[in-house]
Amino acid sequence: MDVRPGTGAADGVRPAEIDSGHLDDLALGSAVLSSGGDAARAGFLHRALRESLGPGLAVPLVQAADLPPDAWVVHVGLLAAPFAAGEAMPVGTELARAARAVAHRRQVPVDAVATIEIGGHNAAAGVLAAVRLGVPLVDGDLMGRAFPRIDQTILSASGFPLTPVVLLDADGGQVTVETDDAGAVARIAAAVCATVGGWVAVATTPVRARDLAEHGINGSVTRAIGLGRTLSAAHPPADLVAELGGEVVFRGTVVDVVRTSSPSVAVLEGADNRWDVARIDMVGEFLVVAVNGEAVATTPDVICVVTESGELVGVETVRRGQAVHVVRLPSDPKWKSPETLRLSGPEAFQIAMDPVL
Template sequence: MSAAAADSARPGLTLLDRAALADVTRGGLVLAGGAGQGPHTALLTELMCHVLGPAGAVPVVPARDLPGDAWVAHVALRGSPLALSELPPSGLELSEAARALAAHRGVELTAVAGAQVGGMNVVAGALAAHDLGLPVVDGDLAGRSFPGLAQLLLGGTRPVSGPVALQDPRGNAALVECGSITTCERLVEAGCAGLGGWVAMALCLVRAGDLARDGVGGSLTRAWRIGRALAPPVVLDPARLVAATGGEVVFRGTITEARRSAAPARPWAIALEAGTGEVARVDAREQFLAAAVNGRPVATTPDVICLLTDAGTVVDVDTLRPGLTVSIARFTLDPRWYSPAALTHIGPAALGIGPAAAFT
């Protein structure tokens, strides 16, 4: 039985309250795949805590439990982390973007979903849903975070398409219509630059029945389970992690070198060594994209590759350093996201590294 199938057989997350939020956020950092989003995730989590108050909660529902013809919009934050820190969101930008997208299409929303469940966007859907008085869908379009819109897929094969509604923290808004997701990505990036460095966006307005078939179900529940398995105080227990989340620890050792590329667009490598003499290598760009032990590949995107300390703390591309002892953990996605069609969007070549030759 796959990890996804095992998860679906167990009770999932039904209410996102303050207690669940801490676990979901922790799991979201894991599902960020090494992207350096810790401070920004904390900022969004604090905002969500403030919005919820001591006793508030957002209902969490699987897409399959909604009426098949109900409309669901996906939301996310996009842009410069520095700009996000200097001009924090109020919490209303995401819901305003969702409203604008629904109004443009002339439909009424029944629920909201996060576009991707990793990093700071793990709570984006819940923030919008709370303001709109709607439930948040237990699912997303990726099962993790990816760096670009082109990696958000329907059915593991089809990139999402426009229109995309943008909202900035100053009340400015824009609607992007585009023929391809590549063009849409460029226009969204231009919108970020012109609207203060970051934007809230709403996209992929779909019927719940289509989302139940083509989306990644159970993403919030998975983040919640990962977060619970890593909740402090904890000494990282690989067996517990596997049992709770379907993840696995593929190596434990000390970082001996991090050879960052001088060119931001080029991949770079992290070397690790275990006390037994075994060695590992992790290839990275904005995220960890591949891992090998003794030259043998053990994880490659679209797998989620995460570095964890013995205390269960996530180490990302911004916080890793030589001398730190970590475990390399691997989490698989929905099997559809490993098809040849999917790998053209989220495989090693698509994300800027070679195949297994990257480990030589």
């Protein structure tokens, strides 16, 4: 299936295609779903996508259940260390090459693509690959939010193999990882990323559409676009939260930020009662919110911090003096079973506590 002429900006609940009119909402909604990990809208993949998906072009957006049951779907993403723009930035073709390489390894076609994680810059990854490959984009992903490790996918948590995984660097160098240990994949991928200049394009083993429809996180592209559209309407946070489908767990002012590796902490003073105190634990993403010593929100739910003007605040941008609403957005129910919580709950981040479900 080819990239088709576009039909304009999104104004339906579930778009049939992604065109240039959806990109602002996709970028902003994916920042919401990053749980504070990637709150900047203008990520490098989103910039590359704007250059690839120009006016008049669109990528078909399909549900996994609407594909032929035996169709093969490849998930792609970019594993990146924090870095500034440089000479060897990804341009988008790397994702398509990685998808072709892992499909070739399995000797199957690439019938459709999807993104590994909808949270943050990787929301653009699947669209970029779909543009380059001329195949549909599946409305879904493997996380429903952002997680830091490649093994933290709903399919891995459900017992599906993650490998073979192909890692591709800026010079076209390729590493193929094959192991039954998903945790080892994450460690190898992180080591390769650090060695080759800070980023690699990633493609995981092809998945049958029928398995993705049953076990994947479905509808996440549509959700991200809807979240972005709602947030960009600039409603006051109190009105915004109900439309986002979440709840405000605390409202107050940041009075202290302590940045360490295990974990960093933001402390907030209550807006209505200065004796109310909230603590946010964060390691790359916002992970736990406790109010007066009692946990009120934890991963795998998405925790986002929003200013009074509706601006997202991230882990790297939270600072003293900000007046904010701390919001909990429910994650996909698939993440809340005992089997999947081992990869998504607080203990997956070495925080010894039970999740708030």
